[in-house]
Amino acid sequence: MTENTSTSQVDEIRAGYAFEGPSLEFGAAVVDGTAHPDATVRIPLSAMNRHGLVAGATGTGKTKTLQLMAEQLIAQGVPVFLADIKGDLSGMASPGEPNDKITSRSADVGLPWAATAYPVEFYALGGQGTGIPVRASVSTFGPTLLSKVLGLNETQESSLGLVFHYADTKGLWLDTVADLRAVVQFLTSDEGKADLKDFGGLSSATAGVILRELVNFSAQGADLFFGLPEFDTADLLRTAPDGRGIASMLELPGVQDRPQLFSTFLMWLLADLFHDLPEVGDLDKPKLVFFFDEAHLLFNGASKEFLDSIQQTVRLIRSKGVGVFFVTQSPKDVPADVLAQLGNRVQHALRAFTPDDAKALKAAVRTYPNTAYDLEELLTQLGTGEAIITVLSEKGAPTPVAWTRMRAPQSLMAPSPDALLASTVAASPIAPKYVTAVERESASEMLGKAEVARTEAEQAAVVEAENAKVREAAAAAAEKERLAAEKQAAKDAEVAARTRAAEERKQAAQPSMVEAVVKSSAFKSALR
Ligand SMILES: Nc1ncnc2c1ncn2[C@@H]1O[C@H](COP(=O)(O)OP(=O)(O)O)[C@@H](O)[C@H]1O
Numbered sequence: 001m002t003e004n005t006s007t008s009q010v011d012e013i014r015a016g017y018a019f020e021g022p023s024l025e026f027g028a029a030v031v032d033g034t035a036h037p038d039a040t041v042r043i044p045l046s047a048m049n050r051h052g053l054v055a056g057a058t059g060t061g062k063t064k065t066l067q068l069m070a071e072q073l074i075a076q077g078v079p080v081f082l083a084d085i086k087g088d089l090s091g092m093a094s095p096g097e098p099n100d101k102i103t104s105r106s107a108d109v110g111l112p113w114a115a116t117a118y119p120v121e122f123y124a125l126g127g128q129g130t131g132i133p134v135r136a137s138v139s140t141f142g143p144t145l146l147s148k149v150l151g152l153n154e155t156q157e158s159s160l161g162l163v164f165h166y167a168d169t170k171g172l173w174l175d176t177v178a179d180l181r182a183v184v185q186f187l188t189s190d191e192g193k194a195d196l197k198d199f200g201g202l203s204s205a206t207a208g209v210i211l212r213e214l215v216n217f218s219a220q221g222a223d224l225f226f227g228l229p230e231f232d233t234a235d236l237l238r239t240a241p242d243g244r245g246i247a248s249m250l251e252l253p254g255v256q257d258r259p260q261l262f263s264t265f266l267m268w269l270l271a272d273l274f275h276d277l278p279e280v281g282d283l284d285k286p287k288l289v290f291f292f293d294e295a296h297l298l299f300n301g302a303s304k305e306f307l308d309s310i311q312q313t314v315r316l317i318r319s320k321g322v323g324v325f326f327v328t329q330s331p332k333d334v335p336a337d338v339l340a341q342l343g344n345r346v347q348h349a350l351r352a353f354t355p356d357d358a359k360a361l362k363a364a365v366r367t368y369p370n371t372a373y374d375l376e377e378l379l380t381q382l383g384t385g386e387a388i389i390t391v392l393s394e395k396g397a398p399t400p401v402a403w404t405r406m407r408a409p410q411s412l413m414a415p416s417p418d419a420l421l422a423s424t425v426a427a428s429p430i431a432p433k434y435v436t437a438v439e440r441e442s443a444s445e446m447l448g449k450a451e452v453a454r455t456e457a458e459q460a461a462v463v464e465a466e467n468a469k470v471r472e473a474a475a476a477a478a479e480k481e482r483l484a485a486e487k488q489a490a491k492d493a494e495v496a497a498r499t500r501a502a503e504e505r506k507q508a509a510q511p512s513m514v515e516a517v518v519k520s521s522a523f524k525s526a527l528r
């Protein structure tokens with residue numbers, strides 16, 4: 001590139017990213033390998049509800065990009081939600097540690113750096129880990145999300161929908177997995193089958209599969225995640241007393257064991273927000289920005305209905321003032337329908353090892369506006385903490401593509417100490433309402449009571465029958481004993497009689513001892 005074209009490219013970027021209203025700063029534009037601190041690449045705060053994608057191979061800087069975006073949103077009073085899969089985002093609660101790299105990056109990008117801690121609320125899915133427990137009731141979670149978690153096919157999914165519908169019309173609360181199991185079980189009983197006639201069919205084979213999956217699900221510890229008190233997503237919209245937004249961070253230790261559960265829970269949070277929030281159109285600044293990390297987990301193996309529901313939620317939640325940023329390794333992890341809704345792009349380096357990688361790279365390049373950069377080459381050569389960016393301007397038009405050296409986050413780039421997490425949770429004003437799981441008269445109890453009564457009666461009958469048997473046996477044994485005793489007594493009597501007779505005969509024949517003694521010469525002489 002000649003110097004002139006370089007200069008005009010820098011100018012174009014500078015002009016393309018000069019917004020009037022408040023914005024978040026990503027860093028400095030890089031042209032011909034040189035960072036231009038006078039050409040800041042940023043995103044308008046008002047464009048944050050136009051959704052976005054942060055993509056890149058492992059270790060290229062995605063999480064730090066989330067962190068620096070979240071920091072600037074918070075500073076401008078916007079609450080954020082972050083799925084903290086690896087726990088490293090907890091560093092936002094601690095001030096960053098200055099070092100040479102940070103100092104030189106700050107100079108490089110022409111943006112100041114000041115160690116800063118941010119207000120954070122820590123949540124833990126199902127209360128596993130250090131965080132305020134997040135639970136959902138099975139009812140509000142709904143059949144579509146639950147089917148995704150259980151890995152049900154479309155037929156099973158629609159049968160599960162039927163079960164929810166039945167419970168709903170009968171006023172049965174599905175709080176827990178046990179509640180749902182009780183309803184499925186009931187619907188396969190004779191009584192339930194009759195009830196189900198009005199609702200269409202539920203084959204006992206399908207019910208069997210659903211039941212088995214629910215049992216497995218409970219065995220995997222799902223009971224912790226479902227139930228009451230249910231998490232109120234309005235708590236994600238809070239600001240701190242100093243006016244800054246609060247970062248809500250959700251962790252699930254061992255997410256690798258339960259990727260489906262985690263991503264589906266994130267989707268539930270979004271769907272619930274969508275359900276509760278009023279329509280507001282495009283605001284100057286969003287009410288909440290939701291960062292959806294490890295987003296590929298959400299789309300893997302998703303049913304058509306599930307994908308449709310994501311697509312629809314993402315499309316419509318924008319006008320409720322919520323921005324969603326998906327974070328994943330490759331843009332191809334995100335279905336085209338969803339990708340098309342993501343107006344803002346931060347693409348870190350991609351790998352191009354395999355033919356598949358190369359194809360994905362070409363596909364990613366095609367989604368960018370025309371540019372003087374050779375993106376195909378550049379995307380594999382970006383440095384750590386660099387990205388190819390294009391966002392929507394305040395007028396909603398795509399900004400010029402900008403190779404950007406990102407600024408560094410101002411909070412800690414490593415996890416906060418455990419003690420800080422624990423004290424933050426302990427001091428949280430909202431923790432008390434979630435800490436203790438509660439139960440109410442829900443489906444398993446209502447169906448359970450009838451079931452228990454039935455079972456108790458059955459059991460009583462069984463016990464009674466057994467008791468009767470025992471009594472009979474005892475009586476028979478007693479009778480046998482009595483007969484034996486009688487026989488024995490007769491025998492004894494005979495023996496005794498015989499003995500007595502013999503004794504009498506003997507006594508008659510022999511003088512008694514007294515007589516014998518009295519008669520003895522010694523006795524006689526002693527008396528003398
Ligand atoms: N914006 C940045 N400023 C400073 N260092 C960065 C930046 N982005 C990435 N890094 C460095 O690169 C490392 C990996 O970044 P990270 O965001 O964890 O990658 P990813 O989430 O893509 O796996 C960080 O630990 C940090 O040292």
Ligand SMILES: [Mg+2]
Nearest residue numbers: 059062063064
């Ligand atoms: Mg990461």
